[in-house]
Amino acid sequence: MQKKKPAAKVPVHGPQHAKQVRIIGGDWKRTPLPVLEALGLRPTPDRVRETVFNWLNHLKGDWGNVRVLDLFAGSGALGFEAASRGAQQVTMVDANAAIVRQLQAIQEKLNATNVVVQRADALALAQSLAQRGQRFDVIFLDPPYQEDFLSRALPLCDKLVADGGLVYAESGLPLVSEDGDAPDWLEHWEVVRQDKAGMVHFHLLQRRAG
Template sequence: MQKKSSSFQPNRTPNKPSHGTPRLAPRQVRIIGGAWKRMLLPVLDAEGLRPTPDRVRETVFNWINHQLGSDWAGAHFLDLFAGSGALGFEAASRGAASVTMVDNHGPAARQLEDNREKLKAGNVKVLRADALALVRDLAARGQRFDLIFLDPPYQLGLLSQILPLCPAVLNDGGLVYAETGEPLPAQGDEVPDWLSGWDAIREDKAGMVYYYLLKPHTDGA
């Protein structure tokens, strides 16, 4: 893949120590904040499905809360590769105006729908769809979101395919949260084309998970 210098600007901060957290019963995820705080939701036992850990979600949602100015009621979220729904349900619990969850795996989508019904989450919509095709369709229909969650299976290279499509479905000032199994290039490194045009405004690492809050670069910013 051709590489070039770009505006990608990670904001390097010292990594925090990764302390262990108590394990939940198998195939459950805990909501950590908002109206459904401490609620346990069943998670499908499927290969590659790995809910974002509690500690990571706590950090990420603190970042998001700061970026939103605590205005969850005015924010619309798109949770692509939703999997367990840990990120999307967390946003909904905190009062998001809407959360659209997307997964192309039938049993996972049905589990998400069951959990939506369990919570009576009127601000959540579950779609069974291919994420890449759906984003193109949403862009064509003019739908926009304030934050997109990207936590695809690491081994399939989906982040490099989906990230370039995201600006077309982001509101002005919108953000992308991304999880990866390896670090994105540091400031000053050459970066791949698919990452050019993005700034990392926050980042951290927990175990083997690297996670970022990304913002599309605007010329002159």
């Protein structure tokens, strides 16, 4: 790892979001997902989700055997998108009671039997799942930008991601600078895809071999 430069200031609010987003593919294509007014909640934009799921389709292929963990579920845009495309199981986690109730209501409306919604602290639950030996093929990390969640959540994913699994990480800044500088907590991970849309920087990560 190269010497790190002083961290740039992360945008606090992220992109302005709509009152609802829509599932863009799969069995529930065009289904609207309401977006609550909650601190730090900004659903992943349609353009970003379309790109990310194109990446995942290319890298993972058939969704039928894919186990998904959405640690900061929020609007559910990422988790329900994966479920719509046929993921074997999607575990969606959020600490906000109102958000969890809304996710459960959407789950019931869609009869999404492949979705499990849990109210929990994301980091604590990640530790618990790892201790129980659970593994996931795709993990979504889309936490509030203004808090340092990625640096704490990604190391926990080292024991949560299955062999060959992928972690999606969204942030207000690129994880690797143009000069190749990266934080220490990224050293066990390879950035296999990355892009930017407006203020959203998004990445697919895979655990380095060895």
